[in-house]
Amino acid sequence: MTVDPRRVAAAHALLAQLGVSVEDLQAAPAEVPAMPTVAQYLPRVQAAASPSSCRTYGTYWARMVQAWGDWPLDTVAATDVEALQRDCAASALRRANGRGGRHAGENVISAARAFFTRAIADGFIAVGASPAHQVSKPRRLPSHRRALTARELADINTVARTSGNDVVLDALLLRLHTETACRRGGALALRLIDLDVRQGLVRLREKGETLRWQPITLDLAARLLEHAAARGAALPGDQLLRFRNGSGLTSRRYDQMWKRIGQRLPWVAAQNVSTHWLRHTTLTWVERNFSYGIARAYAGHTDNTGPATTTYIKADLQAVATALAALTGQPHPLATTLEELGFRG
Incomplete structure (x- = not known):
């Protein structure tokens, strides 16, 4: 049988387009892996x-x-x-x-x-x-959380400091979350090495594998160090927040604390107030009194979702420290003046 040279040329051209050689065709076919369950x-x-x-x-x-x-x-x-x-x-x-x-x-x-x-x-x-x-995700409904009023926050702190079997720990938790606006996971992940007492900073590890240094008051930094030392944290990698028996804090303490507060403040139970409400409270105050960019930095938000301008709305550690100083009324070593941040009276 005579082979048409034109068909051979066309076949070679097609193989070249497919990235396949004659040798590939002659080789044994590769075994296709079975589809796993x-x-x-x-x-x-x-x-x-x-x-x-x-x-x-x-x-x-x-x-x-x-x-x-x-x-x-x-x-x-x-x-x-x-x-x-x-x-x-x-x-x-x-x-x-x-x-x-x-x-x-x-x-x-x-x-x-x-x-x-x-x-x-x-x-x-x-x-x-x-x-x-x-398949489309269900549309996310607006959160029912809101910023607490000054009176509500004071009432919550009063109950935490006057009830329960470890009022020192509960008061420390509320203060830490109010100053830093951190999530529960961030507080639970704190280690002794994450506390910088001299600079007034804690290193937070939160969702999305984020890692950041967050300003806290020097007074809170000293209290955290005292708490850790008194409850057995000695090595750099030891958990910072601890129960009285020396074991590391778990999320169950938060659940027990808010249940107890809700029993004494019915509106807390009715509205299902939780630690995340403290985050809303602090960040709302920072946004209202400083700026959206500083509130984003305070919250540790690193995403660029939303308007394109969010890429350029950024604030540094000094701006966050300045907001903290205004919030708590205590000076911070990293804080700057409002004029240096660009605010004019």
């Missing part, structure tokens, strides 16, 4: 995820395995994800501040998206084929 693939996703992601999504990944454990990754459809979302929302624990399971529904979509994004990166499913990204 959801249960088989989850350990790889967990190994690649950060500790915070595992904490946030772990429950929902377990629900995915329960629902689709023996399904190959490429057989999960958007309808299956949406059905799981509704099931998680319906079975979510009902709390005083609940939103009908909306938070659980939002989290399961985020967890599924993280799972299938990893499957795309590993080449198991095609880009754009993630079933989780084809």
Whole structure:
């Protein structure tokens, strides 16, 4: 049989476009890896995820395995994800501040998206084929949290200092969160090495793997150091905040503290006031009395979501220290004058 040279040339041109050589065609075909099931693939996703992601999504990944454990990754459809979302929302624990399971529904979509994004990166499913990204998240409702009034904050502090089995610890916690506007996780992660008594600073590790130095009053810095020393913190890596028996503080102390305060102040229980309300209170005050940029820095916000101008609205450590000094009425070694910050009387 005579081979047409033009067809040979066309075949070579096509192979060149495909990036395939004649030798590739003659070689033994590569073995295509088998498509893993959801249960088989989850350990790889967990190994690649950060500790915070595992904490946030772990429950929902377990629900995915329960629902689709023996399904190959490429057989999960958007309808299956949406059905799981509704099931998680319906079975979510009902709390005083609940939103009908909306938070659980939002989290399961985020967890599924993280799972299938990893499957795309590993080449198991095609880009754009993630079933989780084809399901819309529930619209996030406005938060019911607000800034506390000066009287409300004073009442909360009074109750914390006059009730409970460790009023020193509770008073210290309220003061730390009021001065820094930090989250519970930031306070719980504090170590002895994170306290700079001379400069009046604490190093906060919070969500999103953020790390920053936050000004505190010199008086609070001294109290924190005394607290740590009295309760057994000696090594640089020892947890800073501790119970009276020397063990490290846990999040349960916050729950117990607010439950006790709510029993004595009914409006605290009715409105489900929590530590995060202190963050709202401080940041609202800073924004009203200084600027949006300084409030962003005070909060430790590093994202650029929102208007493009947020990229340029920044403040430094000195500006945050100046706001703290005004808030507490105590001088701070890093604070500057309002004129130096650009404020004019």
